[in-house]
Amino acid sequence: MMNPLSLVVIGGSAGSLEVLLQMLPGLDVPLAVAIIIVLHRKSYADSVLIDLFSSRTRLLVKEVEEKDLLQPGTIYLAPPDYHLLLESNGSLSLDYSEKINFSRPSIDVTFSSAARLYGPRLLAILLSGANADGVLGLHHVHKMGGMVAVQDPNSAEVRYMPQQAVEQGGVDKILQVKEIAPFINKFAAVTR
Amino acid sequence: MNAVKEEEIGVLLNDMLECYGYDFTDYSLASMQRRINRLFSMDRFPSFAEFRYRVRNDPAYIQHFVEEITVNVTEMFRDPSFYLALRKQVLPMLATYPFIRIWHAGCSTGEEVYSMAILLQEANLLHKSVIYATDINTAVLEKARKGIFPIANMQQYSQNYIASGGQHDFSAYYSAKYDYAKFNESLCRKVIFAPHNLVTDGSFNEFQLIICRNVLIYFNKDLQDKVLKLFSESLEQLGYLGLGSKETLKFTAEVHKFRQIDKREKIWRKVSI
Known part of the structure; x- marks a missing residue:
């Protein structure tokens, strides 16, 4: 069963925070999709990031608590040190199992979980980063009919992660930083 | 996939x-x-x-x-501020009891049980405490009983220990051998390791403190409610319940019986029956 809501999942590692801060003000308010952001980051000072993101958009930004229900127009940030999974009833689950790609949260875990449930109603975007986490997840998104986009490796602060995705293939769109928000807005408009 | x-x-x-x-x-x-x-x-x-x-x-x-x-990933003094809150706000209250009973449900390989034992020892309460450490999985209980953990983790655990308010030399709690650290047996002289299945087994005692961290995240809402009811029934009046950093009593059937002792920490006190 596919969830009726459309979803955007964004994964990023080194060099992606600045991209998100530039992207957030460009998002439509209200927005017809939910957005999940999975970042590799340190365990501490989580609320700082929520405050920082909230200062750049009027959309609700919240750190995921387990069993949160996905709502359109809300930005969900994966908490540090947990994998973030999606349930078929539209709720979110946290999982403290082994790190994947030396990462927890792992972008692959969330991308793959979303791909399975959202199929073509999913847009996955992989940003700047120094490891290959997220690349396999993008492959699953592509296989399930979702839209796959990456930050242009040439403009990424650390090109490795988006570059790996491009080399793997299946990328529908390569985005400059300033194109990311309009691309999400358009996705929200056409899949609603 | x-x-x-x-x-x-x-x-x-x-x-x-x-x-x-x-x-x-x-x-x-x-x-x-x-x-x-x-x-x-x-x-x-x-x-x-x-x-x-x-x-x-x-x-x-x-x-x-x-x-x-079942997920069996854990660490010592996980979320150090949780342990700091136990030291500062919970143990002083438990100290007033002649005998302290603690239930650590879903203890996995025991890292957090040893953390608790260290806290009690430093508060000079271990001698009058008993910790029931339970898990569904008997293999992890066997590991917990041995108290042998990879030495490679000790640097992180030592940092967590200090951040949790620990003021002693952390390495005094274990002896290092090759790639492993064996924790002092005196720490678990008051610990009873036993299998218990939260889904099917009932209450077996009354406690002043129940710790169950990062177990409820794997349960659906109905099962969470059922297990929280079990905890509530197994707690003495004014007993404490400590959960994982992303778990909450909010939106559960038991919430009205509890008061969160500190907005930032996932520790609740049972205030009504």
């Missing part, structure tokens, strides 16, 4: 219940599906039918199955 499909997960979980009495049917599906698929590829089953056959017909495999589908 998902060799074992959602419907097949349901079939397996029913088999587990029917053949062995292990009830995983109210676990969160997303995590369960990930764990079962991981096991399926790890053990190289050629098909779901063969996987199922093994589960139904090989009781020896079940031990391994339970070990692998």
Whole structure:
């Protein structure tokens, strides 16, 4: 069963925070999709990031608590040190199992979980980063009919992660930083 | 990516219940599906039918199955501020009791049990305490009982210990041998390790403190409510309940019986029966 809501999942590692801060003000308010952001980051000072993101958009930004229900127009940030999974009833689950790609949260875990449930109603975007986490997840998104986009490796602060995705293939769109928000807005408009 | 499909997960979980009495049917599906698929590829089953056959017909495999589908990742003094709050706000209250009973439910390999024992020792309370450390998984309990953890983790644990308000030399609590650290046996002289299944087993005592961290995240809402009721019934009036950093009593049937002692920490006190 596919969830009726459309979803955007964004994964990023080194060099992606600045991209998100530039992207957030460009998002439509209200927005017809939910957005999940999975970042590799340190365990501490989580609320700082929520405050920082909230200062750049009027959309609700919240750190995921387990069993949160996905709502359109809300930005969900994966908490540090947990994998973030999606349930078929539209709720979110946290999982403290082994790190994947030396990462927890792992972008692959969330991308793959979303791909399975959202199929073509999913847009996955992989940003700047120094490891290959997220690349396999993008492959699953592509296989399930979702839209796959990456930050242009040439403009990424650390090109490795988006570059790996491009080399793997299946990328529908390569985005400059300033194109990311309009691309999400358009996705929200056409899949609603 | 998902060799074992959602419907097949349901079939397996029913088999587990029917053949062995292990009830995983109210676990969160997303995590369960990930764990079962991981096991399926790890053990190289050629098909779901063969996987199922093994589960139904090989009781020896079940031990391994339970070990692998439950998550047993933990660390000492995980979320140091939680332990700081225990030191500052909970232990002084527990100290007023002549005898302290603590239940650590879902203790896994025991890292947090040893953390608790260290806290009690430093508060000079260990001699009058008993910790019941339980888990569904007997293999992890065996590890917990031994108190032997990889030496490579000790630097992180030592940092956590200090951040939790620890003022002693952390390395005095263990002896290092090759790649492992063995924790002093005196720490677990007051610990009883025993199997307990939160889904099917009932209350077995009254406690002043129950710790259950990062277990409820694997349960669905109904099972969470059921387990929280069990905890509530197993707590003395004014007893404490400590959960994982992303778990909450909010939106549960038991919430009205509890008051959170500090907005930032996941510790609640039972204020009504």
